[in-house]
Amino acid sequence: MKGREAVFANIKKSLRVSGEDRARREAIAARLERHPRGVVPARGQKADRERLELFRQMVEVAKASIAVLDNKEEVPAAVAAYLRSKNLPQSIRHGDDERLALIPWAKERTLEVTKGASDGAQLASVSYSFGAVAESGTLVMVSGADNPTTLNFLPDHHLVVVDEKDIAGDYETVWDKIRECYGAKGMPRVVNWITGPSRSGDIEQTHLLGAHGPRSLHVLVVRST
Amino acid sequence: MSQAVNSPHFNANARKALDDAFLQKALARSEKGFIERRKAAVEKLPEYDAIRDSARDLKDHILAHLDLYLEAYEKNVIAAGGHVHWAADAEEANEIIHGICKRLDAKTVAKGKSMISEETGLNAYLEERGIRPIETDLGEYIIQLRGETPSHLIAPALHVTKEQIEADFRRAHTDLPPERNLDEPTSLLAEARAMLREKFLAADVGITGANFLIAETGSSVIVTNEGNGDLTQTLAKAHIVISSIEKVVPTREDAATFLRLLARTASGLDLSVYTTFSTGARREGDPDGPLEYHVVLLDNGRSNMLGGKFQEMLRCIRCGACMNHCPVFHAVGGHAYGWVYPGPMGAVLTPSLVGVEKGGQLPNASTFCGRCEEVCPVRIPLPKLMRNWREREFERHLQPAAARYGLDFWAAFAKRPALYRAATSVAMKVLRLIGGKGRIRSLPLASGWTKHRDFPAPQGETFQALWKKRRVAR
Numbered sequence: 001m002k003g004r005e006a007v008f009a010n011i012k013k014s015l016r017v018s019g020e021d022r023a024r025r026e027a028i029a030a031r032l033e034r035h036p037r038g039v040v041p042a043r044g045q046k047a048d049r050e051r052l053e054l055f056r057q058m059v060e061v062a063k064a065s066i067a068v069l070d071n072k073e074e075v076p077a078a079v080a081a082y083l084r085s086k087n088l089p090q091s092i093r094h095g096d097d098e099r100l101a102l103i104p105w106a107k108e109r110t111l112e113v114t115k116g117a118s119d120g121a122q123l124a125s126v127s128y129s130f131g132a133v134a135e136s137g138t139l140v141m142v143s144g145a146d147n148p149t150t151l152n153f154l155p156d157h158h159l160v161v162v163d164e165k166d167i168a169g170d171y172e173t174v175w176d177k178i179r180e181c182y183g184a185k186g187m188p189r190v191v192n193w194i195t196g197p198s199r200s201g202d203i204e205q206t207h208l209l210g211a212h213g214p215r216s217l218h219v220l221v222v223r224s225t
Numbered sequence: 226m227s228q229a230v231n232s233p234h235f236n237a238n239a240r241k242a243l244d245d246a247f248l249q250k251a252l253a254r255s256e257k258g259f260i261e262r263r264k265a266a267v268e269k270l271p272e273y274d275a276i277r278d279s280a281r282d283l284k285d286h287i288l289a290h291l292d293l294y295l296e297a298y299e300k301n302v303i304a305a306g307g308h309v310h311w312a313a314d315a316e317e318a319n320e321i322i323h324g325i326c327k328r329l330d331a332k333t334v335a336k337g338k339s340m341i342s343e344e345t346g347l348n349a350y351l352e353e354r355g356i357r358p359i360e361t362d363l364g365e366y367i368i369q370l371r372g373e374t375p376s377h378l379i380a381p382a383l384h385v386t387k388e389q390i391e392a393d394f395r396r397a398h399t400d401l402p403p404e405r406n407l408d409e410p411t412s413l414l415a416e417a418r419a420m421l422r423e424k425f426l427a428a429d430v431g432i433t434g435a436n437f438l439i440a441e442t443g444s445s446v447i448v449t450n451e452g453n454g455d456l457t458q459t460l461a462k463a464h465i466v467i468s469s470i471e472k473v474v475p476t477r478e479d480a481a482t483f484l485r486l487l488a489r490t491a492s493g494l495d496l497s498v499y500t501t502f503s504t505g506a507r508r509e510g511d512p513d514g515p516l517e518y519h520v521v522l523l524d525n526g527r528s529n530m531l532g533g534k535f536q537e538m539l540r541c542i543r544c545g546a547c548m549n550h551c552p553v554f555h556a557v558g559g560h561a562y563g564w565v566y567p568g569p570m571g572a573v574l575t576p577s578l579v580g581v582e583k584g585g586q587l588p589n590a591s592t593f594c595g596r597c598e599e600v601c602p603v604r605i606p607l608p609k610l611m612r613n614w615r616e617r618e619f620e621r622h623l624q625p626a627a628a629r630y631g632l633d634f635w636a637a638f639a640k641r642p643a644l645y646r647a648a649t650s651v652a653m654k655v656l657r658l659i660g661g662k663g664r665i666r667s668l669p670l671a672s673g674w675t676k677h678r679d680f681p682a683p684q685g686e687t688f689q690a691l692w693k694k695r696r697v698a699r
Contacts, residue, residue: 004311007470007524011292014531027286028293031475032441038283038482039275058495095512117512120426136495143514150513153455171481178477185301187442189508190459193500198452201492202364203410204387205255205380211363212418212425213452213499 037172044135044169051134052221055167058137062196063209064217072099072222076108079159082218083111083124086157093118093155094126097146100161117148118155125151126159131174132167136195139219140174143190152192158214160194164224227315227525228346228374230579231563235586238561248558251384259549262493263600269495276485281604283479284540287471288531294440294473295522301443305505307518315345318523322347322432322465325519326356329462331429337447337454338362338381339434340543341467341523343374343565344578347432358432359424361453363417370397376559376567378545379491384558387413421453431461431515435468436542437483438520441476444504445520448487448497455501463517464503470522471539477502483542486602491544526578534613538573540603547597547607553590562587569597573610581614585623588614646689653683 001009017024046054052068059066067078083090091112094100105113118125127147131140139160143149152158168174171193182188198213209215231238242248267273287294299309312318318341326334334351336342336358348358348369360369364382368375370393375381382390391407394416407413433454437446445466447454458464474480480502488494507514530536548554548568559567564584566574572591576584588611597607618624619632638645659665660682667675674680685691 002313002317006313007311007522007528008292008295010313010524010528011295011470011531014528014533015289015292016532017292024290024293028290028297028440028475031286032297035441035476035478037478038279039272041270041272041276041485043270061495062498120422138496138500143511144508145510145512148512149455149459153452153459171484172478175477175481185442187305187444187502187504189504189506189511189514191444191502192455193496193502194498195494195496195500196498198450198498200363200414200451202362202367202380202382203390203413204251205258205383206410208411208414210418211414211451211453212361212421212456 035175040170040172041135044133046134046169048164051167051169052164055132055134055137055221058134059196059219060137062137063199064137064196064219066219066221068221068223070223071225072103073107075103075161075220075222076105076111078220079126080108080111082157082159086216088123088157091122092124092126092159093122093151095145095147095151097128099128100126103161118150118153120154122155124157124159125155126161127151129160129162129166130191131177132162133169133171133174133193134167135170138171139192139194141192141194142178142188143192144188149190149192152194153213156210156215157218158194158197158216159218159220161220161222163222167221228343228565230575230583232575232579232584232587233563235561235563235590238563239557239590242557242561247386247389248384251386252555252558255380255383256549256555259493259545263490263546263549266489266493266495270485270489273486273489276482277602277604280482280486280602281540283474283482284603287474288536288539291470291473291531294475295470298438298440298443298473301440302505302518302520303443305443305518306508307443307505307520310519310521312521312523312525314525315523318345318467318521318525319347319350321521322467323351323354323356325463325465325517326351326430327354329429329517331356331462333357333359333424333428334430334432335425335428335457335461336360336365337431337433337449337457338365339432339467340375340378340565341434341469342432344525345467345523347467359421359428361421361425361457362449363414363451363453366417366421367393370394374560374565377548378543378566378568378570380545384560425456425460428457428461430463430465431457431459432465432467433458435466435472435520436487437480438468438473439475439477439480439502440473442502442504444477444502446480446484446500446502448484448500450492450494450498452499455499458501458503459514461515463519464506464515466503466518466520468520468522469527470524471527487542487544490546490600490602530577535573535577535610537605538570538577538610540605541570541574542603543570544602546600546602547605550596550600552592552594552596557590562590569607569611570605573605573607573614576614581617581621582623585614585618588612588618646687649687650690653687656680656683
């Protein structure tokens with residue numbers, strides 16, 4: 001016996017089960033269907049403004065930077081200011097997300113805006129996050145033409161816009177939102193949880209930023225009115 | 226073909242490791258950092274122990290239903306457009322992966338970190354067939370240049386110093402100006418980033434491991450701090466996931482439970498920088514991502530561990546905390562263990578997967594201090610499992626004759642309390658006579674101890690005599 005047949009035969013032999021046992025099947029079907037939550041830390045369970053404050057703190061703990069804006073109109077100026085502060089050319093790339101299309105980029109006359117995935121040639125990208133988690137300062141990104149995955153990893157600087165209302169306390173809340181958008185068992189091709197900029201501890205266990213992904217991560221939270 | 230087992234030579238390996246000045250320097254540096262970072266992260270999460278308990282129970286539930294969760298997982302991978310391949314052993318896994326690479330006419334393969342591929346010896350297998358695997362995790366890249374294997378689960382180049390890395394880079398990156406300055410760790414990192422960026426973009430196939438597989442959705446999960454696993458799987462024509470069968474978890478919520486433990490206990494972060502959930506290949510309208518998505522599920526002896534004395538070992542989530550807190554690992558490092566998995570978890574897993582004949586030395590390399598069990602995020606009773614192996618090794622007469630006769634000799638006394646008391650009180654008097662009030666520098670028949678340290682001369686009476694006196698006094 002090889003492959004699948006061998007693996008399953010040996011698992012069942014060791015567990016001394018037939019695989020036809022109804023109680024066992026029902027136990028796993030129930031768990032998959034109900035997806036009960038485990039122990040969820042109290043840390044993220046806060047009211048709106050306090051949750052935003054926790055998110056801000058945790059983003060900084062993760063060595064990313066963050067700015068809180070009153071509305072979307074302020075995004076272009078915040079992006080331009082960030083690029084200037086890092087001595088970068090006024091140029092960004094983003095995907096087809098409608099929320100990004102509604103941002104008045106033209107207000108920054110010198111800012112060059114291109115669209116599409118990254119081929120590694122861009123220094124800065126802007127993405128719109130699907131959600132965020134205050135507990136750990138994590139951004140939740142989903143793949144697709146709206147926010148191509150390569151924009152999360154190839155440019156040196158990744159700027160991410162987050163709506164305040166999308167900041168959840170915990171991961172479980174974001175999973176429920178994924179279910180709402182993609183169906184009960186549905187997932188986008190890729191979900192990226194991003195917590196700070198890329199780093200490595202592989203040289204003498206010292207944490208250094210900028211391994212293979214972005215050297216810096218800048219989060220722009222747009223307040224909900 | 227799988228990675229050769231050098232574990233029977235543990236004693237010789239350990240001796241060599243103790244004499245290796247570079248290694249000793251590297252080990253001394255790493256020990257404190259890991260312990261302190263984990264402690265700080267755990268203290269900040271009041272629910273940590275409650276999460277550990279639920280993670281332990283959840284793993285036990287998964288293992289008891291492993292066949293059914295794997296069936297559900299397989300069904301959902303296929304529903305999402307992916308392919309599932311099953312491999313009973315290392316050879317089969319390598320053949321499957323080589324088959325996919327060959328069909329896609331792959332010249333180079335980018336690789337994210339995978340201990341399972343170390344287990345199967347995948348890199349050597351592909352190289353022999355003309356396909357060039359390139360490790361992209363910085364630590365794995367360094368040891369690939371050095372022709373070594375990982376010495377730690379999450380810090381594969383733990384045993385290498387900065388100066389050694391500089392020398393390796395100068396030797397390997399011959400296109401770069403020889404006068405360049407590589408004094409700072411940041412310049413080493415920048416050089417590796419630039420070298421590997423080209424490789425990511427050129428690779429035909431990307432191979433990653435998996436930290437978890439989610440049955441509910443058919444997703445594979447990887448965690449990295451570097452982002453190398455993401456570039457590996459996003460830029461290539463095909464993404465191949467190589468994973469062992471016990472990595473399956475029921476739902477996304479269950480994955481969250483384990484993820485809250487993994488980074489904290491491994492590196493002291495609340496969460497690794499990148500936690501990536503991958504489900505199938507590029508979809509309609511996607512501007513990027515792999516065109517094919519394959520999962521190769523390896524058994525390689527794990528199914529034999531179910532339902533038996535060593536099932537608890539399959540709860541392991543590969544965080545490395547047990548070795549970070551192990552006095553034996555701190556002294557000899559990972560390579561002395563002689564196969565893929567070092568430290569206490571390796572001492573239990575290695576004999577389970579390669580047999581007690583070859584791996585039986587490892588469970589003896591323990592002081593039984595119990596720190597590994599104390600810090601294990603899924604509460605694996607590692608000392609108990611090591612003791613199980615010692616018993617089995619004894620039953621099967623695999624120990625050296627001196628150890629067996631020594632134990633028999635000791636047992637003859639231990640089973641007869643009066644004789645034991647008489648013998649120990651005589652022995653104590655003799656030792657005191659030799660050592661006086663100080664320490665004994667050499668003892669006949671105990672040179673294994675006195676060669677490296679003094680033996681304290683006993684003072685006063687035996688423990689049993691003192692105990693008896695106290696009981697009478699009360």
